[in-house]
Amino acid sequence: MPIDPNALITITAYDWVPDAGRGLVRDIRVRWALEEVGQNYAVRLLSIGQQKEPAHRARQPFGQLPTFEEGEHTLFESGAIVWHIAERFPGLMPDNPRERAKALEWVFAALNTVELPVVEYVATTLYDASEVWFEPRILAIERRVDERLQEVSDRLGDSEWYGKDFTAGDLMMVAILRPLKGFGLLETFPKLVDYVERGTARPAFRQALSDHMANFTGSPPLAETAG
Amino acid sequence: MPIDPNALITITAYDWVPDAGRGLVRDIRVRWALEEVGQNYAVRLLSIGQQKEPAHRARQPFGQLPTFEEGEHTLFESGAIVWHIAERFPGLMPDNPRERAKALEWVFAALNTVELPVVEYVATTLYDASEVWFEPRILAIERRVDERLQEVSDRLGDSEWYGKDFTAGDLMMVAILRPLKGFGLLETFPKLVDYVERGTARPAFRQALSDHMANFTGSPPLAETAG
Numbered sequence: 001m002p003i004d005p006n007a008l009i010t011i012t013a014y015d016w017v018p019d020a021g022r023g024l025v026r027d028i029r030v031r032w033a034l035e036e037v038g039q040n041y042a043v044r045l046l047s048i049g050q051q052k053e054p055a056h057r058a059r060q061p062f063g064q065l066p067t068f069e070e071g072e073h074t075l076f077e078s079g080a081i082v083w084h085i086a087e088r089f090p091g092l093m094p095d096n097p098r099e100r101a102k103a104l105e106w107v108f109a110a111l112n113t114v115e116l117p118v119v120e121y122v123a124t125t126l127y128d129a130s131e132v133w134f135e136p137r138i139l140a141i142e143r144r145v146d147e148r149l150q151e152v153s154d155r156l157g158d159s160e161w162y163g164k165d166f167t168a169g170d171l172m173m174v175a176i177l178r179p180l181k182g183f184g185l186l187e188t189f190p191k192l193v194d195y196v197e198r199g200t201a202r203p204a205f206r207q208a209l210s211d212h213m214a215n216f217t218g219s220p221p222l223a224e225t226a227g
Numbered sequence: 228m229p230i231d232p233n234a235l236i237t238i239t240a241y242d243w244v245p246d247a248g249r250g251l252v253r254d255i256r257v258r259w260a261l262e263e264v265g266q267n268y269a270v271r272l273l274s275i276g277q278q279k280e281p282a283h284r285a286r287q288p289f290g291q292l293p294t295f296e297e298g299e300h301t302l303f304e305s306g307a308i309v310w311h312i313a314e315r316f317p318g319l320m321p322d323n324p325r326e327r328a329k330a331l332e333w334v335f336a337a338l339n340t341v342e343l344p345v346v347e348y349v350a351t352t353l354y355d356a357s358e359v360w361f362e363p364r365i366l367a368i369e370r371r372v373d374e375r376l377q378e379v380s381d382r383l384g385d386s387e388w389y390g391k392d393f394t395a396g397d398l399m400m401v402a403i404l405r406p407l408k409g410f411g412l413l414e415t416f417p418k419l420v421d422y423v424e425r426g427t428a429r430p431a432f433r434q435a436l437s438d439h440m441a442n443f444t445g446s447p448p449l450a451e452t453a454g
Contacts, residue, residue, distance in 0.1 A: 077335035108304035133360020155288035
């Protein structure tokens with residue numbers, strides 16, 4: 001779907017983030033969902049820092065991205081936005097109640113059970129390597145991530161998706177496992193590597209990623225350039 | 228609502244946990260939701276350890292509590308279960324689409340944005356006080372929790388609930404803020420103290436808590452008594 005400044009739906013995204021964050025800012029999840037259900041959207045670009053200003057806080061109480069606006073209504077939290085899109089437009093939520101429940105539980109499992117240790121692992125690895133407590137912490141976190149990956153790999157088994165078809169639950173699981181790529185841990189679970197590969201090979205994801213990357217047209221904030 | 232062994236809905240709960248965990252195990256969220264919508268339920272009690280055995284893993288891939296069974300259908304993740312209950316029975320989800328969206332975003336905000344630092348804070352305070360990295364870690368986590376509490380307090384303002392009426396979103400926010408009581412941080416936000424007080428004063432919560440506590444009829448596992 002083309003990005004359309006006159007679309008009824010508007011999301012927020014950054015005009016610049018450091019290289020390590022490109023492809024990972026959470027607007028990618030919402031773009032992906034909108035692509036899957038075939039909806040045009042407009043993008044309101046924010047510079048780093050603007051997300052904490054009152055205008056954006058009115059949209060998002062935590063001063064974060066993404067948000068979803070349709071008419072006068074604003075929605076925040078990527079999980080809530082993706083679930084709302086899945087309810088509103090066909091394509092991400094099966095009609096069958098049992099399959100629909102599976103989509104629901106995997107959206108929550110992704111955001112509450114899997115993402116917590118994954119974010120801790122990635123952030124600690126990237127930012128805390130010089131801290132005195134790095135070694136004991138990273139080993140403890142690695143064990144937790146490894147346990148979670150084993151569990152989600154076991155439940156997936158040889159299936160293509162967690163339910164019969166690709167749903168909002170898979171979208172969120174793939175989005176949350178993606179940042180682990182290249183650190184080595186995910187790579188010990190071939191079924192999960194294939195799962196992430198399958199998800200990110202979808203045309204909707206590729207379009208979303210391409211549009212996400214194309215929005216980084218801004219400059220770093222002053223503090224970054226001064227360093 | 229009475230707990231009824233012949234009810235159509237069955238949840239899982241522990242028959243014993245250490246004192247510090249009593250009142251906080253996540254089945255409380257599901258019991259509370261069922262009380263709010265006036266549904267009877269049966270309880271399948273597990274001893275510590277059983278949650279990791281194959282019979283329970285079949286219900287819950289992470290070997291955790293709670294689960295929700297109705298007929299042949301099992302649902303896991305407390306967020307998914309509470310949202311499912313809110314969709315299925317009247318009482319926790321407003322009809323108005325805007326109010327319904329608010330309930331949805333606060334369920335996700337509670338579980339993905341607020342719970343993460345809260346759990347880290349409580350767990351680090353209780354279990355890691357003797358670690359070499361305790362001091363620098365706890366200060367960093369405290370700053371994050373404080374920031375989140377300021378944000379949720381600001382958004383709540385002088386309102387009773389996050390929407391017009393009490394919803395699944397408030398249920399989850401109150402459930403997630405409750406464990407902070409007594410550590411001192413929550414107490415610096417009087418509006419949140421009152422909010423948690425309002426939520427836990429509801430008859431449905433009081434009944435859920437009382438039934439949750441009454442199920443601790445088991446004994447500690449061998450490793451606990453041997454220590």
